[in-house]
Amino acid sequence: MAVIWRLEAASEGDFEPLLAIRIEVMREHLERVFRYKPSRARRIFREHFDEPGLRRIMIGDELAGCVGFRIGEAEIKIDSFYLARRFHNGGLGTSILKVLLAEADALGLPVELDVLLGSPADRFYERHGFVKQSQDGIEANFRRAVPVRSH
Numbered sequence: 488m489a490v491i492w493r494l495e496a497a498s499e500g501d502f503e504p505l506l507a508i509r510i511e512v513m514r515e516h517l518e519r520v521f522r523y524k525p526s527r528a529r530r531i532f533r534e535h536f537d538e539p540g541l542r543r544i545m546i547g548d549e550l551a552g553c554v555g556f557r558i559g560e561a562e563i564k565i566d567s568f569y570l571a572r573r574f575h576n577g578g579l580g581t582s583i584l585k586v587l588l589a590e591a592d593a594l595g596l597p598v599e600l601d602v603l604l605g606s607p608a609d610r611f612y613e614r615h616g617f618v619k620q621s622q623d624g625i626e627a628n629f630r631r632a633v634p635v636r637s638h
Contacts, residue, residue, distance in 0.1 A: 616634075618630060
């Protein structure tokens with residue numbers, strides 16, 4: 488059975504619960520690359536949280552995660568896409584991403600995002616048309632072009 492979810496604007500009261508979800512999901516991956524520190528996790532998430540475009544993911548009255556959908560002039564940047572672990576591998580992330588990509592396509596903008604190296608997220612995004620553009624020692628940058636419409 489498909490989960491019924493919705494996106495809403497995040498509010499300040501969502502910061503601590505969403506930070507907890509981010510840490511739950513990312514800690515082991517960040518520890519693997521020696522980048523996990525509670526103060527750093529809080530500071531980086533605070534920076535992303537305060538940017539316009541962060542949406543909370545709700546299932547009924549439950550806060551299930553968040554996603555940053557930052558609309559720029561030349562592209563849309565997705566960041567902070569976190570789902571609580573209990574919602575992993577059930578198709579929810581795919582459903583949400585498809586809605587975001589349809590919104591990007593309607594705006595006629597490509598989508599960019601960064602993925603921590605070694606994360607299973609890279610395969611997830613590649614399945615949805617993202618192509619790796621570059622990488623450094625920590626992250627890879629992916630881009631999905633605006634689909635060409637056939638007439």
